Amino acid sequence: MAHLSVENLCYDIGGRRIIDSISIEFSARRSVVLGPNGAGKSVLLRLCHGLLVPTAGSICWRADANVAVRQAMVFQRPVMLRRSALANLTHALSLAGVGASEARERAITALRSAGLEALAHRSARVLSGGEQQRLALARAWALRPDILFLDEPTANLDPVATREVEAVIDAIHRAGTQVIMTTHNLGQARRMGDDILFIARGRLLERASADHFFRAPKSAEAAAFIEGELPW
Amino acid sequence: MLEYVKRCIVRVWAIDTLRDAGLQALELMIGLDEAMMNIVALSVQVSLSAVVLSCLIALPIGAATAVGRFPGRQAIIVVMNAFMGLPPVVVGLIVYLALSRAGPLGPMGLLFTPTAMVLAQALLVTPIIAALTRQIVADAWEEYREQLQSLGSNGFRSALTLIWDTRFSLLTAVLAGLGRATAEVGAVMIVGGNIDGVTRVMTTAIALETSKGDLALALALGAILILLVVMLNSSAYLISEAARRRYG
Ligand SMILES: Nc1ncnc2c1ncn2[C@@H]1O[C@H](COP(=O)(O)OP(=O)(O)OP(=O)(O)O)[C@@H](O)[C@H]1O
Ligand SMILES: [Mg+2]
Numbered sequence: 001m002a003h004l005s006v007e008n009l010c011y012d013i014g015g016r017r018i019i020d021s022i023s024i025e026f027s028a029r030r031s032v033v034l035g036p037n038g039a040g041k042s043v044l045l046r047l048c049h050g051l052l053v054p055t056a057g058s059i060c061w062r063a064d065a066n067v068a069v070r071q072a073m074v075f076q077r078p079v080m081l082r083r084s085a086l087a088n089l090t091h092a093l094s095l096a097g098v099g100a101s102e103a104r105e106r107a108i109t110a111l112r113s114a115g116l117e118a119l120a121h122r123s124a125r126v127l128s129g130g131e132q133q134r135l136a137l138a139r140a141w142a143l144r145p146d147i148l149f150l151d152e153p154t155a156n157l158d159p160v161a162t163r164e165v166e167a168v169i170d171a172i173h174r175a176g177t178q179v180i181m182t183t184h185n186l187g188q189a190r191r192m193g194d195d196i197l198f199i200a201r202g203r204l205l206e207r208a209s210a211d212h213f214f215r216a217p218k219s220a221e222a223a224a225f226i227e228g229e230l231p232w
Numbered sequence: 233m234l235e236y237v238k239r240c241i242v243r244v245w246a247i248d249t250l251r252d253a254g255l256q257a258l259e260l261m262i263g264l265d266e267a268m269m270n271i272v273a274l275s276v277q278v279s280l281s282a283v284v285l286s287c288l289i290a291l292p293i294g295a296a297t298a299v300g301r302f303p304g305r306q307a308i309i310v311v312m313n314a315f316m317g318l319p320p321v322v323v324g325l326i327v328y329l330a331l332s333r334a335g336p337l338g339p340m341g342l343l344f345t346p347t348a349m350v351l352a353q354a355l356l357v358t359p360i361i362a363a364l365t366r367q368i369v370a371d372a373w374e375e376y377r378e379q380l381q382s383l384g385s386n387g388f389r390s391a392l393t394l395i396w397d398t399r400f401s402l403l404t405a406v407l408a409g410l411g412r413a414t415a416e417v418g419a420v421m422i423v424g425g426n427i428d429g430v431t432r433v434m435t436t437a438i439a440l441e442t443s444k445g446d447l448a449l450a451l452a453l454g455a456i457l458i459l460l461v462v463m464l465n466s467s468a469y470l471i472s473e474a475a476r477r478r479y480g
Contacts (some may be wrong), residue, residue: 046378049382051378051381051382072382072383073382075378075379075382078379079375079376079378079379081376081393081397082397082398082479082480083397083479091383091393092383095383095384095385095389096383096384123478123479123480124480125479125480126478126479126480
C-alpha cells in the first residue's frame with residue numbers, strides 16, 4: 001500500500017490563505033474529508049493530486065515497493081470528451097501508456113463493473129448527470145490507481161444513483177485502492193469513512209474514526225456541523 | 233411599401249439594358265455557360281487550396297497559443313488579432329512585392345498564376361482561422377485542463393485532443409475563412425492580374441465585366457457567389473447544430 005502524507009501544507013491564492021498548515025498522514029484505507037462550503041476540501045485534494053503547487057509545506061508519497069504510485073481523481077464536475085463512453089476510457093488508458101487492445105479490454109471491464117456496459121457506444125457528454133458521474137468513476141477505476149481522490153462523487157445525484165455510485169466506490173476500494181473523498185452527505189461519510197478529517201477555514205480541526213467523530217466530536221465547530229448549525 | 237417596390241421593379245424593367253442583362257444572366261446560369269463555369273471552378277479551386285494551406289498553419293498556431301505557455305505567445309496572439317482585419321489590397325500588394333521579379337520569391341515566377349492567388353488568400357485568411365481556433369480551443373482548454381492534466385496528458389497531446397473535441401466548432405471557423413477567401417477581390421486582382429482563362433475568378437470577373445458594362449456575366453457570377461456563400465454558412469450552421477445534438 002502506498003502512503004501519502006502532507007506536512008504543514010499551505011496554499012495561498014490572491015493573498016488569501018486557503019489551506020493553512022495542514023499535516024495529515026493518510027493511513028486509513030478510506031478517508032472522508034468533511035467541512036462546510038469553501039473550507040478548502042477541493043483545494044486540498046487538488047494539492048495532494050498534484051494539480052496545484054503548495055505555497056509551503058510538502059507532500060510525500062511512499063510506496064511499499066520501489067514503483068511509482070498511480071493516482072487518479074474524479075472531480076466535483078467530471079469532464080467528458082466529445083466521444084463515446086468507451087472511447088473516453090481508452091483515451092485515459094492510452095495516456096497512461098496502456099496498449100490499445102489491453103486498453104479496450106480494461107475499459108469494457110470497468111464499464112461493466114460500473115453498470116454502464118449498455119452505454120459504451122453512446123456519446124459521453126449527452127449521458128445523464130448520474131451516468132456521467134459513474135462513467136468518471138469507471139474511467140478512474142480502469143486506470144487501476146493505488147490512490148483514488150473523489151471530490152463529492154455523489155453531489156447532485158438522486159438517492160438511487162447515489163447508492164449505485166457508492167457501490168462502485170466500494171468495489172474499487174475492495175479491489176485494493178485507497179480512497180480519499182469529500183462529501184456533504186453525512187450518512188455517506190458514516191458509511192464510507194474509516195477515517196474522518198474535518199476541515200474548516202483551511203485548517204484541519206479534527207481527525208477521528210467515523211464512529212468517534214459522529215458520536216463525540218471534539219471541536220465545537222465539528223459538533224455544530226454535525227448538528228446542522230453552521231455558525232460561519 | 234409593397235406599392236413602392238412594385239413601382240421600382242417596373243421602372244428598372246423599363247430600362248432595356250438591365251432587363252436584357254437579367255435575362256442573359258439567367259440564360260448563362262441555366263445553360264451552365266462554359267466560360268462562366270470555368271471561372272467558378274477556378275474560384276472554388278483557388279479558395280479551397282488557400283484554406284487548406286492556411287489550416288496547416290493556422291490550426292497548430294491557434295491550438296499552441298491556446299494551450300501552450302511559451303515565450304512569444306503573447307506577441308503571436310497580438311499579431312494574429314491585428315492581422316484579422318488586414319485589408320485585402322494590402323495583402324495583395326505584399327504578396328505582389330514578394331513575388332515580383334525583384335522580390336525575394338521572384339525567381340520562382342509565380343506572379344500572375346493561380347498559385348500566387350492561393351498564397352495571397354492563404355495569407356489573408358490564416359490570421360482569421362488561427363484567431364478563431366485559438367478562441368475555440370482556449371474555451372475548451374479552460375473546461376478540460378484539470379481533467380487532462382489529471383490523466384497525465386502533456387501539452388502536445390492535450391492540444392490534439394482539444395482540436396479533435398472541438399472539430400465541429402473548428403469547421404465553422406474554417407468555413408468562415410473559406411467564405412472570406414471566396415468573396416475577396418483586391419488581393420487576387422493584384423497578384424493574379426485577372427487574365428482571361430488563367431487567373432480570372434468570380435470576384436475579379438464581376439469587377440471587370442461591370443466596368444466594361446457587360447452586366448450579364450457580372451450578374452450571373454454575382455448570383456452564384458451569393459449562392460455559394462449562403463450555402464457555406466448554412467451548412468456550417470447545420471453541421472454545428474447536428475453535432476451539438478449528437479455529442480453534447
Ligand atoms: N482558483 C481560485 N481562485 C480564487 N479562490 C479560490 C480558487 N480556488 C478556490 N478558491 C477559494 O478557496 C476556498 C476553498 O475552496 P474549495 O473549492 O476547496 O472549497 P470546498 O471545501 O471544496 O467547498 P465546497 O464544499 O463548496 O466544494 C474558497 O473560499 C474558494 O473561494
Ligand atoms: Mg469542493
